[in-house]
Amino acid sequence: MKTEARNLTMMTDLYQLTMMNGYFLDGTYKNEAVFDLFFRSGAQLNYAVAAGLEQAVDYIKNLRFDKADVEYLSGLNIFAPEFINYLRDFKFTGDIYSVEEGEIVFPGEPIMVVKAPLIEAQLIETTLLNIVSHQTLIATKASRIVLAAGDKTVVEFGLRRAQGPDAGIYGARASIIGGCKGTSNVLAGQMFKIDVKGTHSHSWVMSYPSELEAFRAFAKIYPDNCLLLVDTFDTLKSGVPNAIKVFGELRAAGHKPVGIRLDSGDLAYLSKKARIMLDEAGFSDAIIFASNDIDENLISQLRLQDAKINVYGVGTKLITSHDMPSLGGVYKLAEIERGGVRYPRMKFSDSTEKTTNPGFKTVYRIYEKGSGKAFADLIALCDEQPLVKPLTLTHAVDRWKQTTLTDYDARKLHKQIFRRGELVYACPPLSDSVKFSADELGRFWDEYKRLSNPHIYKVDLSDKLYALKLELLGAKK
Secondary structure: OOOOOOOOOOOOOHHHHHHHHHHHHHOOOOOEEEEEEEEOOEOOEOOEEOOOHHHHHHHHHOOOOOHHHHHHHHHOOOOOHHHHHHHOOOOOOOEEEEOOOOOEEOOOOOOEEEEEEHHHHHHOHHHHHHHHHHHHHHHHHHHHHHHHHOOOEEEEOOHHHOOOHHHHHHHHHHHHHOOOOOEOOHHHHHHHOOOEOOOOOHHHHHOOOOHHHHHHHHHHHOOOOOEEEOOOOOHHHHHHHHHHHHHHHHHHOOOOOOEEEEOOOOHHHHHHHHHHHHHHOOOOOOEEEEOOOOOHHHHHHHHHOOOOOOEEEEOHHHHOOOOOOOOOEEEEEEEEEEOOEEEEOOOOOOOHHHOOOOOOEEEEEEEEOOOOOEEEEEEEEOOOOOOOOOEEEEOOOOOOOEEEEOOEEEEEOOEEEEEOOEEOOOOOOHHHHHHHHHHHHOOOOHHHOOOOOOOOOEEEEOHHHHHHHHHHHHHHO
8 A cells, every 4th residue: 555645744843843942043054973772771671672663754754834834933032033934855874773663772873863953863863853752662672472372372462552643553563573473453464465354243142132133143244254252241151162163163164263262261271171172173373362451471371371362452551551552662873073173072970870972983793703682782883893703891880890701793773874864775675574573573582582581682882882872971070
């Protein structure tokens, strides 16, 4: 489906425009600036799956103030007339670097780097954070759920509980990058070529005189896609026996039933009892699909109880990232040019986590030779060549913590997306991003991916970057 281009230029915070007006009036608006987009660490988040780049690209491509926008801003009576005139021909002319969608990223390392005239880089902060943070959050939540499910299938079922249409549509897209195998969201399926899943709800069953009649009606219409919701009345006394009866009728007519869905009650107990009943009736290949406020923690418990569930439909707690509703994404100035001289910049804080890394940077991933597993990430300045052999990796804060690798493989995570305002990157098909993410996540040891008390993955700073940081800290004093 070809989606209509969306101009989201006005989807910004007012203070971005007031700052732009100020930069324009004081003559600094053309000074080149570097901003980093990253997320801060959280107790519930040991890694993240980057997503949203394709929509960020569309946003930048369509960045412009149309006549109605200019008239509205002029009518606010807070901007200089010459600034309003400048906006009429506004466009993005800078560079953007980003990790690709599906990349595994960690707190503090730039997901995206914007290098552009200050006035342009300032405007795009809010919308880039909105797009990238939301999809990265949902892709990450999906990844955790999929990891918990092991070899079982996970389907995204959350549209009705999403916080608005865009959250449902792009949340569904992000969930696929995170590893879900389908969605109930038909529009997302159409827009992004995602497999759509779903059969019927309790209202279908209740609209017929009896459960058995409802099941027979559904089987008649969908004889080769018959998955029946069995918990409307009594799962084990009514729902499963009636499903088995209809499955027998389907088989006699030459069709193969798909299975049953459980949407309430003790899913471990009911799935085990239902599995026995289906197997004894000769339907050992019928699947059991489970929904009902599922997340990675419940899935882990169900697996410990040997629940006989083949497919999980995950709704509210995935599409809203229920236990962590915000990624904590930030967009910070790292460098500014004045009079042809480039000055590194950093945000100071008593909190180590909130003290940012200065300069124009990139990120390398270091892999162990032999195992091919990810060993550490290295944040370095773009004008240095930190990949030497042997390579000494040093903790970003506790510099006495060091590891030396005599041999390793490395990969630069950032790709250039825009160059001087022109798009130079082709967004891959969603299916490619899904495979890339799964492959890359597979290159991390399980200790880094466990849900509780994960081993902390190393994200180190190059010596040159660390020295620059110390220099700025010393200058502050």
